[in-house]
């Protein structure tokens with residue numbers, strides 16, 4: 210059992226872990242707090258980038274000698290394997306820590322076993338503290354490791370009557386500037402963005418992450434185009450000055466398997482309606498984000514193309530969030546096959 214101070218420190222560690230969101234892939238986000246033997250906070254850290262020091266190591270460095278006989282509170286079970294950086298269990302043992310409290314068991318076969326290694330060295334270990342909160346922050350990574358494929362968010366912008374383009378193909382700026390800015394932030398949090406060739410050919414999107422001044426940012430997700438039709442040589446997606454592009458002519462499961470091999474953890478499926486329909490039918494959409502603009506068209510392609518024949522064949526969703534984004538409404542929902550205990554987040 211964790212003390213009240215340790216539980217409080219775990220809350221802080223979860224907060225710290227979130228600082229790494231969008232920066233640590235293919236690694237998880239992790240936060241850590243070091244308490245001295247009197248339970249004063251003497252160190253804090255988070256994992257800030259793959260290849261960089263792990264959260265425990267950062268926090269131990271800040272604590273120095275004060276960690277001796279104290280506790281380390283960390284959101285993920287410490288790793289006991291030596292990857293690009295040394296094993297965290299070795300660092301914890303060397304620092305003379307008496308207790309380690311973690312939230313989530315490491316689901317990763319290679320890294321797992323940290324708790325056991327620590328116990329063997331005489332360190333007291335407690336797991337399962339604030340697990341739900343810690344899992345929610347790390348949801349994309351945990352999903353990828355546990356399920357063996359990336360977490361898929363399907364995002365679209367439509368008119369209130371569900372149209373994603375007009376009959377003449379015009380589709381730019383259906384949603385407002387705030388929604389579009391939010392999509393850029395979303396892209397910056399995933400490892401890949403996916404579109405079908407239909408969208409690539411119709412809209413010639415760049416799919417890069419750009420800042421408020423429309424300048425491409427440092428970290429760019431991989432751009433993935435799915436389908437068999439070739440893109441014209443001047444297509445923006447073939448301009449790899451700022452970001453890479455991968456073309457795959459595979460079914461949705463094949464696409465995700467290929468991306469999983471590349472250690473891609475989270476993807477944003479940006480349509481179009483045909484490819485989104487194929488992912489949905491295959492049960493490969495984990496979250497839906499709809500940006501609904503206060504416009505009516507009454508004509509033009511619908512957000513989704515499927516072969517559904519009757520109401521019972523529709524995909525039931527559970528709404529997780531509704532918000533106003535500028536003049537638009539954003540709905541975040543998940544297929545109801547995901548147990549509601551996970552949905553609460």
Ligand SMILES: NC(=O)c1ccc[n+]([C@@H]2O[C@H](COP(=O)([O-])OP(=O)(O)OC[C@H]3O[C@@H](n4cnc5c(N)ncnc54)[C@H](OP(=O)(O)O)[C@@H]3O)[C@@H](O)[C@H]2O)c1
Nearest residue numbers: 365366373374380405407408436437438480481483484487
């Ligand atoms: N407002 C929005 O949020 C938004 C977003 C995206 C698109 N759009 C609009 O949507 C329209 C394009 O729609 P779309 O449906 O033609 O484009 P799409 O869904 O992007 O592309 C369809 C193509 O995807 C490929 N594909 C790969 N795997 C598939 C599979 N398992 N099943 C079916 N297709 C697969 C096929 O390409 P091949 O034929 O090359 O093999 C297919 O023709 C445009 O008007 C665009 O503006 C709007």
